[in-house]
Amino acid sequence: MIVRESNNHIDTLAFQLSKEGKLCCGDSFYIKATDEYYICALADGLGSGERANDSSSAISTLVENNHAEDVDVLIDLCNKELKDKRGATVSILKFFFKSKQFTYSSVGNIRFVLCAPSGSYIYPLPLLGYLSGKPQKYRTHTYDYEEGSKFIIHTDGLVLPAIKSLLKKGESVDNLSKQLEEYTLTRNDDLTYIVGQLF
16 A cells, blocks of 8 residues: 655655555554644554554544644553553654654654755654553654655564665655565565655
8 A cells, every 4th residue: 555645845655565464454654744744653553463453543543633733742642542452552753844843752663764965864762662551651852854854664564774875865755665665575564664755
């Protein structure tokens, strides 16, 4: 499955494959670009199949219904949403176009890397664990970004040996996605990535 979300400020592409032999993907995502901001939520339900999807899709639905909220509010709502569910690793990313800043919060092993045209990289370390409705600490940070920056956020089903050089070489979202093709052939796990470029 491929989903595109773009406007004058950002171009993003999301790609998803379920684990080999599974009809239902345990990962879920939500992406939306408005005139003011772009929001991306990515969740990886524990395990695979329908119960994993039940947890991850609850996250994407919640963020879709509350996308105007701040990231720190959303991550807490996500945790509460997963009470009595299997649990999920969750990352939420929100770019604000006017201020040229973004806010990021993550719990679990979803990876995010942003590459700036100046050559600098931002790759916040997530908190270990997963959301399950239990009391949880979060780490939410806000960063500045440069126009022309490119980023990737992905679940652990995508194994990338040289993520920084790939972002640096990629000329566009389509080009980045093409370069990622070879890493999507082994489907040992549910796999989701979202690549983007900011203007």
